[in-house]
Amino acid sequence: xxxxxxxxxxxxxxxxxxxxxxxxxxxxxxKIMEVCGGHTHTIxxxxxxxxxxxxxxxxxxxxxxxxxxxxxxxDDAIAVARxxxxxxxxxxxxxxxxxxxxxxxxxxxxxxxxxxVYSPLDALRLAERHPDREVVFLAVGFETTAPSTALxxxxxxxxxxxxxxxxxxxxxxxxxxxxxxxxxxLRLDGFIGPGHVATVVGTRPFEFxxxxxxxxxxxxxxxxxxxxxxxxxxxxQLAAGCAEVDNQYSRVVTRDGNPRALSALADVxxxxxxxxxxxxxxxxxxxLRLAPAWAEYDAERRYRLPGVRVADPKACxxxxxxxxxxxxxxxxxxGTACTPERPIGTCMVSSEGAxxxxxxxxRVARQGAAS
Amino acid sequence: MSPPExxxxxxxxxxxxxxxxxxxxxxALFRDARIGLAHGAGGKASRDLVEGLxxxxxxxxxxxxxxxxxxxxxxxxxxxxxTDTFVVRPLQFPGGSIGTLAVHGxxxxxxxxxxxxxxxxxxxxxxxxxxxxxxxxxxxxxxxxARAAGVELxxxxxxVVERGRADGMYVCTTGLGRVDRRAHTSPRRLEPGDRIxxxxxxxxxxxxxxxxxxxxxxxxxxxxxxxxxWPAVDALLEAAGGRLHAARDATRxxxxxxxxxxxxxxxxxxxxxxxxxxxxxxxxxxxxxxxxDPLYVANEGQLAAFVAPDRADAALAALRAIPGFSEAxxxxxxxxxxxxxxxxxxxxxxxxxxxxxxxxPLPRIC
Numbered sequence: 001x002x003x004x005x006x007x008x009x010x011x012x013x014x015x016x017x018x019x020x021x022x023x024x025x026x027x028x029x030x031k032i033m034e035v036c037g038g039h040t041h042t043i044x045x046x047x048x049x050x051x052x053x054x055x056x057x058x059x060x061x062x063x064x065x066x067x068x069x070x071x072x073x074x075d076d077a078i079a080v081a082r083x084x085x086x087x088x089x090x091x092x093x094x095x096x097x098x099x100x101x102x103x104x105x106x107x108x109x110x111x112x113x114x115x116x117v118y119s120p121l122d123a124l125r126l127a128e129r130h131p132d133r134e135v136v137f138l139a140v141g142f143e144t145t146a147p148s149t150a151l152x153x154x155x156x157x158x159x160x161x162x163x164x165x166x167x168x169x170x171x172x173x174x175x176x177x178x179x180x181x182x183x184x185x186l187r188l189d190g191f192i193g194p195g196h197v198a199t200v201v202g203t204r205p206f207e208f209x210x211x212x213x214x215x216x217x218x219x220x221x222x223x224x225x226x227x228x229x230x231x232x233x234x235x236x237q238l239a240a241g242c243a244e245v246d247n248q249y250s251r252v253v254t255r256d257g258n259p260r261a262l263s264a265l266a267d268v269x270x271x272x273x274x275x276x277x278x279x280x281x282x283x284x285x286x287x288l289r290l291a292p293a294w295a296e297y298d299a300e301r302r303y304r305l306p307g308v309r310v311a312d313p314k315a316c317x318x319x320x321x322x323x324x325x326x327x328x329x330x331x332x333x334x335g336t337a338c339t340p341e342r343p344i345g346t347c348m349v350s351s352e353g354a355x356x357x358x359x360x361x362x363r364v365a366r367q368g369a370a371s
Numbered sequence: 372m373s374p375p376e377x378x379x380x381x382x383x384x385x386x387x388x389x390x391x392x393x394x395x396x397x398x399a400l401f402r403d404a405r406i407g408l409a410h411g412a413g414g415k416a417s418r419d420l421v422e423g424l425x426x427x428x429x430x431x432x433x434x435x436x437x438x439x440x441x442x443x444x445x446x447x448x449x450x451x452x453x454t455d456t457f458v459v460r461p462l463q464f465p466g467g468s469i470g471t472l473a474v475h476g477x478x479x480x481x482x483x484x485x486x487x488x489x490x491x492x493x494x495x496x497x498x499x500x501x502x503x504x505x506x507x508x509x510x511x512x513x514x515x516x517a518r519a520a521g522v523e524l525x526x527x528x529x530x531v532v533e534r535g536r537a538d539g540m541y542v543c544t545t546g547l548g549r550v551d552r553r554a555h556t557s558p559r560r561l562e563p564g565d566r567i568x569x570x571x572x573x574x575x576x577x578x579x580x581x582x583x584x585x586x587x588x589x590x591x592x593x594x595x596x597x598x599x600x601w602p603a604v605d606a607l608l609e610a611a612g613g614r615l616h617a618a619r620d621a622t623r624x625x626x627x628x629x630x631x632x633x634x635x636x637x638x639x640x641x642x643x644x645x646x647x648x649x650x651x652x653x654x655x656x657x658x659x660x661x662x663x664d665p666l667y668v669a670n671e672g673q674l675a676a677f678v679a680p681d682r683a684d685a686a687l688a689a690l691r692a693i694p695g696f697s698e699a700x701x702x703x704x705x706x707x708x709x710x711x712x713x714x715x716x717x718x719x720x721x722x723x724x725x726x727x728x729x730x731x732p733l734p735r736i737c
Contacts, residue, residue, distance in 0.1 A: 001652065046719040047717050047719070047722045
């Protein structure tokens with residue numbers, strides 16, 4: 001595959017791994033957080049941890065959109081999906097996320113009409129094809145997916161589709177990062193920045209991290225060579241004693257982002273005063289909802305939602321995993337009570353979730369590396 | 372960081388992993404309140420259903436083998452019996468249709484247990500309103516496929532259900548075969564050192580069906596690989612005889628699921644080399660765009676064979692000599708352990724686990 005294989009070249013990978021090994025000071029331990037779940041997936045899928053020296057550790061961050069959805073919001077989604085007139089649509093990974101009362105998949109087996117879509121536009125097309133049904137799209141994700149939701153709503157209005165609405169759970173990446181950096185138990189040396197989010201918002205919103213906290217950020221692409229190069233670049237900054245935002249993903253990311261996507265976001269969404277994050281608690285100005293001008297497409301206004309806050313299960317340590325304080329296997333229930341087939345926490349659900357990625361791909365590779 | 376500090380968490384990690392391995396080795400339990408699509412997807416839920424409900428209820432020596440076909444011994448004659456139901460949507464797709472699948476699928480389940488197919492039966496569940504022309508096409512397709520494989524269709528049944536109770540038509544076929552004299556295969560016969568031969572590129576069937584549904588707005592020329600596999604098994608037996616330890620067609624759940632099943636059944640480990648897997652560039656591209664791992668995509672004309680190392684090269688050469696099998700490749704080997712664990716050396720140079728899938732990555736494809 002052209003434009004893909006080039007970024008998976010094993011020879012280049014080996015030489016980057018050598019360069020990383022040379023750069024990492026032997027007496028020092030490095031902890032680098034990859035913010036985005038997409039990077040977590042790449043790291044496990046290609047076995048990248050194997051290629052790093054033992055004193056360079058990658059810590060998984062809060063950037064898996066499925067993992068950060070709190071249980072109460074899942075219950076809200078299920079309540080809407082169970083309504084007889086509703087044809088409920090969502091991305092595949094949301095199906096198995098446990099709420100307080102089961103999952104969307106359980107609701108589907110019990111008769112709710114829940115369908116997987118690959119894009120919000122597919123949901124809009126379903127609404128046009130089923131004018132007698134109320135099609136609801138469960139919108140999740142960071143600034144990466146929010147523009148496609150915004151454009152879909154614009155299209156719904158332009159085409160006069162009235163039987164379509166959106167249950168909005170979009171979130172923004174900077175507030176949880178800021179919360180994380182304020183957390184007293186955090187010990188990180190630098191960040192691999194979220195390339196897809198940065199495609200939309202640019203690299204500028206991450207500049208506070210080196211400026212105020214003195215930690216390097218390297219905005220990275222998602223192929224294995226991208227990630228290795230970004231690790232090298234973080235180490236390079238640390239070795240030089242500097243901290244800045246470096247743009248490794250310059251083939252698509254600019255400093256100011258994508259102005260059209262940003263204007264679509266500003267048009268359709270507004271910030272919620274606060275939003276609950278799974279395991280991280282309430283974070284101010286971190287969630288998006290539909291702006292008043294788009295109220296008629298807002299499922300939160302169209303349907304009465306239970307809106308009950310459900311506390312995370314006691315045994316679940318997703319919060320610590322999302323903050324990078326615990327490695328997945330250090331969670332009390334990892335792999336025993338909490339498995340991909342019966343997840344307790346969200347990190348065990350999506351392929352971008354740190355626990356699921358480690359469970360599915362990483363179990364033995366790291367065991368080999370450690371021995 | 373001093374070495375003891377590095378070692379301590381590593382030792383703890385190993386303990387956690389051992390605890391998980393012990394837990395995974397426990398027998399399957401079926402404890403779901405309702406049937407979900409995942410129970411039919413060939414992954415973990417399917418395993419729980421089959422080994423947790425069906426197996427204990429219908430317990431028999433043949434079933435306990437968990438092979439693709441059951442062995443029946445009649446007056447010293449070794450026979451194999453297999454049955455399969457086909458519910459694919461759409462009924463027709465590039466490279467095949469429900470009719471071709473219904474014949475090849477069952478014959479291949481016989482073939483990979485080392486049985487030369489002898490006869491077939493077919494049951495049809497038809498939906499009220501199905502166009503007669505569609506049925507006629509499928510019936511003649513099935514007849515032609517059976518003839519081409521040298522098998523007679525000897526019995527059948529028809530049921531019609533109300534509109535909306537079936538997707539046009541479902542077909543169930545049952546096949547009878549005679550276990551070849553040379554064949555001594557079993558899912559439990561994998562041995563460390565066995566080489567793994569794969570007959571061709573992965574994922575054509577699953578991707579062809581997926582694209583034929585037109586839900587993804589992807590235009591790509593991919594045809595299903597549905598075909599009979601007896602010629603391949605025949606060649607493997609001729610080249611390796613009893614040194615062919617096992618064969619499995621990589622249908623639902625793909626190669627990843629098949630390797631997991633056999634590693635568990637034999638209590639061995641498996642290591643696959645990603646760079647040696649034959650690939651169809653169009654399938655690879657579609658999988659890349661859709662975020663699907665080709666290792667778990669269904670095939671209807673590919674098998675994985677586990678051959679003792681001394682006969683592996685001869686077996687591979689024999690496979691490649693059959694028309695349509697020139698892309699066959701040596702893709703990995705059986706190792707002593709960890710038992711039940713499948714790993715892949717990635718083309719990029721790392722190593723990762725290839726686990727059983729939890730849910731259903733794809734809609735109904737066979």
